[in-house]
Amino acid sequence: MSTVLSVKKRETGHRSTLTQLRKGGAIPAVIYGYKLDSTPISISAKEFVKSIQRNGQNSVFSLELEGQKVNAVVSEIQQCSLKDEVNHVDFLAINMAEELEADVPIKLMGQSVGVSEGGILMQPNLELKVKVKPAELPESIDVDISTLKIGESLTVKDIRDHIPVEVIDEDDYILVTIIAPASVEEETIDGVEEQE
Known part of the structure; x- marks a missing residue:
């Protein structure tokens, strides 16, 4: 069973933009892989943490990106060691029919x-x-x-x-x-x- 997460495309660039994003309750992320160019995105920190706690880090996420559904798994999570917060997430887009x-x-x-x-x-x-x-x-x-x-x-x-x-x-x-x-x-x- 996949977990549905809404994601938004984000602008890349300045560190201040990323800080602002995190202060607004979002996590900067990137998605790449199957039939997809590397795309910078942002996700709700609350939604992401809740879904990890409920379904675990190895679950398949169904990411809704501009009207398109992309199946993905978490490739890497970067955490802030001081605050125990998620700083960045890498998602790997996958083909559900192929083994990984x-x-x-x-x-x-x-x-x-x-x-x-x-x-x-x-x-x-x-x-x-x-x-x-x-x-x-x-x-x-x-x-x-x-x-x-x-x-x-x-x-x-x-x-x-x-x-x-x-x-x-x-x-x-x-x-x-x-x-x-x-x-x-x-x-x-x-x-x-x-x-x-």
């Missing part, structure tokens, strides 16, 4: 056996690159970690057959590892042995 590549967040499900036993959970990669039709793009990929013990890892190979979309990342791409905590006793014993 996208990075989807990994959502860990369950409590790992290894963590319950004192292990430390390491998640070196937070996203998976997938290839999918825009309408089937998941908001996140759920990964069950409940059976992971200390010293075990979960890779793309372990989950590839259990998820409904094509994963582009290699089989050895590590999603989660449970490492053993460093034992204080072992370190002390090692220190004593070295002195003898």
Whole structure:
């Protein structure tokens, strides 16, 4: 399901114009891609933030631009680190019939056996690159970690057959590892042995 957003063409140029736009409750943006030249636009900040909260960043947006509907996905969001506000958005116009590549967040499900036993959970990669039709793009990929013990890892190979979309990342791409905590006793014993 796509989210409809009204957008307006905007003039490019001075920084003061962009500041004025933001003060007026709009976000400067650009749309480019399928059957479209790069076009500077502006969108309502309130509408955009509400739709991201409701449908997630990976949803397909139906942008109404001067009477024309354009299907697009968010390519990049630039945020102000001080105010936690969206400064600029890049939209990629897409063909709904063609597959696209996208990075989807990994959502860990369950409590790992290894963590319950004192292990430390390491998640070196937070996203998976997938290839999918825009309408089937998941908001996140759920990964069950409940059976992971200390010293075990979960890779793309372990989950590839259990998820409904094509994963582009290699089989050895590590999603989660449970490492053993460093034992204080072992370190002390090692220190004593070295002195003898």
